[in-house]
Amino acid sequence: MTPRATRWLIGLAAVTSVLLTTRLGLWQLGRAAQKIALQTAIEQRASLPPLAPLELARDKATAAAQHYRRIPLTGRWLAQHTIYLDNRQMDGRPGFYVVTPLLLAPGDAVLVQRGWVPRDAQDRARLVAVDTPAGELALTGRVAPPPSALLSLGPEGQGIIRQNLDLDALARDIGVALRPLSVQQLDDGPSTPTQVLRRGWPLPAVDVGKHHGYAFQWFALSALIAGLYVWFQLIRPRRLAPR
Incomplete structure (x- = not known):
């Protein structure tokens, strides 16, 4: 492989890697936004009056709109x-x-x-x-x-x-x-030490900090790849070239 072909191959690999890591960073930011929206919906529905038993959904579309609403049965x-x-x-x-x-x-x-x-x-x-x-x-x-x-x-x-x-x-x-x-x-009153069933139900994970951290890592890797390419393929060869 000629030096020119090698440089083109390295350049293509660098561009592909930068685009891929940037896309992964944006995907993590999107996941964080989705979880923030989910948390907002959960809080809004939890604050609504309880559903009447006769309102309990019979189809999946209606059921999705009722998630996290309280209901007596x-x-x-x-x-x-x-x-x-x-x-x-x-x-x-x-x-x-x-x-x-x-x-x-x-x-x-x-x-x-x-x-x-x-x-x-x-x-x-x-x-x-x-x-x-x-x-x-x-x-x-x-x-x-x-x-x-x-x-x-x-x-x-x-x-x-x-x-x-x-x-x-x-x-x-x-x-x-x-x-x-x-x-x-849900517990109707305070939990007791002798209560067999525990009901500290976890809500869907909304740990957006994790996704922001992953996004930062992907963006940092993208910047690192771009920086290494610029240094080793553009700046360093010019500095080492005979004058």
């Missing part, structure tokens, strides 16, 4: 269909989200995220017993998306412990239609 637990979602953390501790369908009316139910329990460090299958009262009960909750899906290395099982949960598949299993959302149960 009355129904009956379908206790036999309680599921422990594995690998869920609260305050940095591994454990399970306990979820149970709440029957609102015949043939109509909603999945309730009832709370978090820790995982036994010695035996993963040893589950914390959760009291699920029979009969009709009232609870207060917050409308939320279905529990987030985690990376799964194989097909999902059908037991009480699962990694992820698909609402449509669960509805088919239990033979009851489920609303296209979930409800995170």
Whole structure:
């Protein structure tokens, strides 16, 4: 390869790298802006009056507009269909989200995220017993998306412990239609040391500082590549050239 071709190749690589790192920096800034907008929406919806039970969404579009609104519900637990979602953390501790369908009316139910329990460090299958009262009960909750899906290395099982949960598949299993959302149960009063289920539900991550930090790193790398190219390919050769 001739020296001229080598210089063109290095120049092309430098320009491509600068464009790529700049684009990644802009993408991180865009992610930060999205999270700021999400946080604003969460705060606005949390300040609205609670939804009436009859307003609870029956389709995905309406459900998305109701996320993070408070709502009182009355129904009956379908206790036999309680599921422990594995690998869920609260305050940095591994454990399970306990979820149970709440029957609102015949043939109509909603999945309730009832709370978090820790995982036994010695035996993963040893589950914390959760009291699920029979009969009709009232609870207060917050409308939320279905529990987030985690990376799964194989097909999902059908037991009480699962990694992820698909609402449509669960509805088919239990033979009851489920609303296209979930409800995170909230404590009606102060938490007590003996309370089994913890409900310090994390809101969607809004750590925009992380994205700003990543953006700075990408922009810094872009500037470094450009600076090195200018020094080694333009300035230094001229300084070393015989006069």
